[in-house]
Amino acid sequence: MATYFFGSPVDVDIRLEGEDERKQVEVKLERDRRESSPVYFDGESVVGQAAIRVRDGKKLVHDGIKVEFVGSIELFYDRGNHYEFLSLSQELAAPGEMRQAQTFDFHFKNVEKQFESYQGINVKLRYVIRVTVSRRLADVVKEREIWVHSYRMPPDSNNSIKMEVGxxxxxxxxxxxxxxxxxxxxVIVGKIYFLLVRIKIKHMELSIIRRETTGAPPNQYNESETITKFEIMDGAPVRGETIPIRLFLGGFELTPTFRDVNKKFSTRYYLNLVLIDEENRRYFKQQEITIFRIPEN
Incomplete structure (x- = not known):
């Protein structure tokens, strides 16, 4: 694990117990950099060590060392405002001096992590372990991000979707x-039935659209991105034709559907069916679907 150096005589390294055995998620950082973060679940303890090393044999005088476990929502259009929904803190050392490396254990037991981690266009929901060495001139702060997944039981009712376009x-x-x-x-399985065709259709495509809503009116922002788009028909169908649909979701970077998370954001998914005629006119119908996470085998 990389250790970061600060403009101070101390290095801080955060190690998480059993992290090598955990599933890892690659988190996008600035400038196309990525970092792996271990996956945790709601109710799991977060246990680890903060290793603090004094460099060059110098003496470190500090005003205390603490570790925090923080859950926050960052809205990119509202920079500088992080909305914390979880904040736990433990003191690792009382004010004093350090002349050599020390390792401090921390244990946040059975932590409720009520929301799933999320990184979108305008919002990021993140959980971090933060170690702070308080100093008179400038604090030394090191953060380590973890990624939280939330499982949901399959819904009891899961009705098919039937719609008409005319x-x-x-x-x-x-x-x-x-x-x-x-x-x-x-896998999304479906069928399209052509009951009446009196226009010359050139082709038909199906796409999955993710719509992210942040903020609240009047400062509400909607961003849509196309996750995938593929052609399901080329050429003009005739009356009575049936076109099958089969779309495997496992190959796409999807998240679960999020609805009004902490009154800060929502993320919804839509199936968008588009027909294009020979004059390039477009006819479309959009239908919301719900996506959820279940335990992987």
Missing amino acids: IEDCLHIEFEYNKSKYHLKD
């Missing part, structure tokens, strides 16, 4: 998806 006397289609709620590794 342009009077020109086009009438019905489409059906097998479910309205999908887990992250699921």
